[in-house]
Amino acid sequence: MTAMDVRERDPYRIHGGHGHALGGPAPIRIVVGYGFWIFLLSDIVMFSAFFAAYAVLAGKTAGGPSGAELFNLRNVAIETAALLLSSFTCGLAGLAVTARRSSWFYVAMTVTFVLGASFILLELREFVHMVASGAGPTRSAFLSAFFTLVGCHGLHVTAGLLWLLTMMAQIFAKGFRDDILRRFMCFSLFWHALDIIWVALFTVVYLLGASR
Amino acid sequence: MSNADDRHAQRRDTHDLERYDIDTAPGDEYLGDTDVGSGLRGYVIGLGLATLLTIASFWLPGTDLVWAPGVPVALVVLAIAQMGVHLVFFLHITTGPDNTNNALALAFGVLIVVLVIGGSIWIMANLDKNLMPMNAIMNMNR
Amino acid sequence: MLGKLSWDVIPFDQPLPMIASAVVALTILGVLAWVFLAGHFPYLWREWITSVDHKRIGVMYTLLALLMLLRGFSDAVMMRSQQALAFQAPGYLPPDHFNQVFSAHGTIMIFFGAMPFVIGLMNLVVPLQLGVRDVAFPTLNSVSLWLTATGALLVNISLVIGEFARTGWLPYPPLSETAYSPGVGVDYYLWAVQIAGVGTLLTGINFVTTILKMRAPGMSYLRMSMFCWTSLAASLLIVAAFPILTATLAMLTLDRYFGFHFFTNEAGGNMLMFVNLIWAWGHPEVYILVLPAFGIFSEVISTFSSKPLFGYRSMVAATLFICIVSFMVWLHHFFTMGAGADVNAAFGIATSIIAVGTGVKIYNWMFTMYGGRIRFATPMLWSLGFMVTFVIGGMTGVLLAVPPADFLLHNSLFLVAHFHNVIIGGVLFGAFAGYTYWFPKAFGFRLHEGWGKLAFWLTLIGFYATFVPLYAVGLLGMTRRMQHFDVPAWYPWVLVAGAGMIITTAGVVAQIIQLVVSIRQRAALRDSTGDPWDGRSLEWATPSPPPVFNFAALPHVEGEEPYWSIKQRAREQNRLRDEPEYEPIEMPRNSPTGFICAFFATVMGFALIWHIWWMVALGALGAFATFVVFAWRDKPEYVISAAEVARIDRANRSARREALATYTGPRP
The missing domain is CATH 1.10.287 (Helix Hairpins)
Structure with missing residues (x-):
């Protein structure tokens, strides 16, 4: 396989340059993707500290309400569906990028945004409801850990939504340029990773909490 | 080594590269x-x-x-x-050869997550078992 | 409007901090005035502040580290002199101030002295040793530098405006909670460390990616120099450990700002959880600092023994072993907290095991020297001083790893002596070895040997004179952080430690004189060859200082010690390798993103400390806008023409040819 063949079969020019070890520095797309991957892993380690705090403090309700009394699993199921679907549509946006179909890209990204925003709204509604009923984060150590862990994920999703809009604006302004494509790759990694963290969250916090 | 040798070595390595060293971004x-x-x-x-x-x-x-x-x-x-x-x-x-670095980094991350969460739970449960609960101390002071 | 801020927060009634900060402020203003009046600012802005060149960033990191080491050292002088004067007397530092001094000392030394020093040397050297032109993310590198500087600035602002934490360098709750520390001291700590921590995390990501994905052709993992390996391990530890610190401090922040109950006494909070989490970061942090230092010693000892590193592969294995096991020992920082014998024993045994990795390294260094042609230049002296000192520190560490012994020694000055023994003897000696070793690479002239050797001996003797008495007095039962004491048996030891501090101070002065003398005599100390120490790894293949693109053509690596084999071949054939075909080189453009981003981070951090909420929003908005503007630019690179590359490289080649012609065999 000559270098030319590789480039033609490889829209991202993953192998346009040399590979990573023996051939010299890796192509920039691999470097950027790997760097962002390392960032995501560090983010997951950060979540693990919040998870550890939650695991230790989950039973410390200080006479206040426990998870089983507070959690509305129907709400959580809808949130989960929204986030899972948004992960799927984000993947579709990636396919639209591969095919260079900008209209499909905008549609898929818009749907992703709507799903992500509904997730955030549902979460906010749950939070507001809990605080109003006297189960705010200052009530007990359990609730502090709950609000921090779930809220930290929510903050990530919010940041993701902001990034999503910036990404759409960038594709609109600059087209499918190499550096924009790299950034989109990072965005989709970020979005999928948030869904993975949510899987851990709804299992550990909501399902285990409700059955406790 | 002469220039021609250098180029030869380079070609050899590029050859190796195509065989063993394919890499993808995560x-x-x-x-x-x-x-x-x-x-x-x-x-x-x-x-x-x-x-x-x-x-x-x-x-x-x-x-x-x-x-x-x-x-x-x-x-x-x-x-x-x-x-x-x-x-x-x-x-x-995936676990394919093009993904070795990505998967290794993930494995390292998972190891740290397991150590931090598992270690914290183990240590804190042990402390709970060994220490007098706070309200018991409060009661003693009263 | 201004939150908690008012004129009352400036300590006009305390002459000591006021005079100190006035001197510092006047010096800074003087330097700034000189820079602007003499017209140096455009040059500084263009060539340094906005630079994304890893070498320049490395130099700026090191400069920051040296300044902060001086600040932290002045705190140390205050503590030792206070204790020397405070036998059955109040001394000259009121307790309130003394507590801030020891808290600031630890915080500054670890976060803003040792970390930037180590990271600065990594920045300067790692891309050169890998044979590449820059790190993976050059602009991000600049962001890291300036965020670290932001943290350092915030800590120093606390000297004048408000106060610093009185909680020790790790703010254990409940003391650090609002109920017991209502002032802004802990908030200064939290935001300074948090902002600098983001910078450090980004550095870690940058270097993991650089080392794993950006190496010269042929540079396989097992051909990388030892310093690259230890930098990789340290960067992995940064990526894995700093997020834990971020999360833990965030929880404390939520407790303090919004009344959460993570670590409080009430409502089910668990303060021991803070201790647990902070050390889950804290122990890897120790190795983040010392592993790069191990790498430096490996380079220095091999170069100055004129031999390849003994047991290279076992060294790599030991490094990775330490990297993993460092995450399994954190409980040894709180054996006395109340865990059962099973948990304490498990972590005690793990702690003893991790010493094996270091033991392997010590033997490898000794065998590297064995039979070598050793040159006792300053970097080598630091390395030898390290080997002896670190072994002593390591052995007292293994002693403390035994839980029953730890129950007696916990929080005593024995512990203080132990960790200074490993951090000064390991990290600081390593940083100084690297500083003298790579200084000619960065600036094109060597440091003065005479003053360097004097600085080494004074520092070494000063260190032992200060800390051996602390071991003794720790065994006699003196605990750490005492503002005054009444036990006559301790007094002589404390006095000796104070005298040791005077010797150490002389060492610091000698180090400063060395720099000044070297700059003045730079013509005589000039290194025209780019290879002043007869080095073995690729950084010595570049001119001193290296051009912005480092290598005119990326070197082709064929084995371990790539530069040594190139040099040997040239010596055997008595000619250089043929000139490469020069091609134009693309380099990343300079960018003010890092500096502007750090400016907004400073505004935001300061506003958060003083609860000035509109200013927080302004800072956050500014930081986001900076990133969008950065993301919007169209031309991230510029091109250096082939002719320019050829001109620069030919100058280097002619210097090498001259060195080759005058080569007379290995130096004595």
């Missing part, structure tokens, strides 16, 4: 596999599996299918399976 599928049809198939399969696992997780605690004390274990297993599905079908992290 999130990218392996080249040759990037047409939209098969890409879509991957996402649909991923969505299907993830949906099934999610439904199973939500449905399981309400049934008598699993022995009650086993429910947490079952839930954790389902969650880990679903994370695996996401990693493979959405993030395209």
Whole structure:
């Protein structure tokens, strides 16, 4: 396989340059993707500290309400569906990028945004409801850990939504340029990773909490 | 070594490179596999599996299918399976040779997560067992 | 409007901090005035502040580290002199001030002295040793530098405006909670460390990616120099450990700002959880600092023994072993907290095991020297001083790893002596070895040997004179952080330690004189060859200082010690390798993103400390806008023409040819 063949079969020019070890520095797309991957892993380690705090403090309700009394699993199921679907549509946006179909890209990204925003709204509604009923984060150590862990994920999703809009604006302004494509790759990694963290969250916090 | 030798060495290494050293960015599928049809198939399969696992997780605690004390274990297993599905079908992290570095980094991350969460729980549970609860001390002071 | 801020927060009634900060402020203003009046600012802005060149960033990191080491050292002088004067007397530092001094000392030394020093040397050297032109993310590198500088600035602002934490360098709750520390001291700590921590995390990501994905052709993993390996391990530890610190401090912040109950006495909070989490970061942090230092010693000892590193592969294995096991020992920082014998024993055994990795390294260094042609230049002296000192520190560490012994020694000055023994003897000696070793690479002239050797001996003797008495007095039962004491048996030891501090101070002065003398005599100390120490790894293949693109053509690596084999071949054939075909080189453009981003981070951090909420929003908005503007630019690179590359490289080649012609065999 000559270098030319590789480039033609490889829209991202993953192998346009040399590979990573023996051939010299890796192509920039691999470097950027790997760097962002390392960032995501560090983010997951950060979540693990919040998870550890939650695991230790989950039973410390200080006479206040426990998870089983507070959690509305129907709400959580809808949130989960929204986030899972948004992960799927984000993947579709990636396919639209591969095919260079900008209209499909905008549609898929818009749907992703709507799903992500509904997730955030549902979460906010749950939070507001809990605080109003006297189960705010200052009530007990359990609730502090709950609000921090779930809220930290929510903050990530919010940041993701902001990034999503910036990404759409960038594709609109600059087209499918190499550096924009790299950034989109990072965005989709970020979005999928948030869904993975949510899987851990709804299992550990909501399902285990409700059955406790 | 002369210039020609150098170029020869370079060619040799480029050759090695094509055989052993193919590398992809995390999130990218392996080249040759990037047409939209098969890409879509991957996402649909991923969505299907993830949906099934999610439904199973939500449905399981309400049934008598699993022995009650086993429910947490079952839930954790389902969650880990679903994370695996996401990693493979959405993030395209595989164990292929093009993905060695990505998978190794993930393994390191998972190891740290396990150590931090597992270690914290173990240490703190041990402390709880060995220390007098706070309210007992409060009562003593009274 | 201004939150908690008012004129009352400036300590006009305390002459000591006021005079100190006035001197510092006047010096800074003087330097700034000189820079602007003499017209140096455009040059500084263009060539340094906005630079994304890893070498320049490395130099700026090191400069920051040296300044902060001086600040932290002045705190140390105050503590030792206070204790020397405070036998059955109040001394000259009121307790309130003394507590801030020891808290600031630890915080500054670890976060803003040792970390930037180590990271600065990594920045300067790693891309050169890998044979590449820059790190993976050059602009991000600049962001890291300036965020670290932001943290350092915030800590120093606390000297004048408000106060610093009185909680020790790790703010254990409940003391650090609002109920017991209502002032802004802990908030200064939290935001300074948090902002600098983001910078450090980004550095870690940058270097993991650089080392794993950006290497010269042929540079396989097992051909990388030892310093690259240890930098990789340290960067992995940064990526894995700093997020834990971020999360833990965030929880404390939530407790303090919004009344959460993570670590409080009430409502089910668990303060021991803070201790647990902070050390889950804290122990890897120790190795983040010392592993790069191990790498430096490996380079220095091999170069100055004129031999390849003994047991290279076992060294790599030991490094990775330490990297993993460092995450399994954190409980040894709180054996006395109340865990059962099983948990304490498990972590005690793990702690003893991790010493094996270091033991392997010590033997490898000794065998590297064995039979070598050793040159006792300053970097080599630091390395030898390290080997002896670190072994002593390591052995007292293994002693403390035994839980029953730890129950007696916990929080005593024995512990203080132990960790200074490993951090000064390991990290600081390593940083100084690297500083003298790579200084000619960065600036094109060597440091003065005479003053360097004097600085080494004074520092070494000063160190032992200060800390051996602390071991003794720790065994006699003196605990750490005492503002005054009444036990006559301790007094002589404390006095000796104070005298040791005077010797150490002389060492610091000698180090400063060395720099000044070297700059003045730079013509005589000039290194025209780019290879002043007869080095073995690729950084010595470049001119001193290296051009912005480092290598005119990326070197082709064929084995371990790539530069040594190139040099040997040239010596055997008595000619250089043929000139490469020069091609134009693309380099990343300079960018003010890092500096502007850090400016907004400073505004935001300061506003958060003083609860000035509109200013927080302004800072956050500014930082986001900076990133969008950065993301919007169209031309991230510029091109250096082939002719320019050829001109620069030919100058280097002619210097090498001259060195080759005058080569007379290995130096004595």
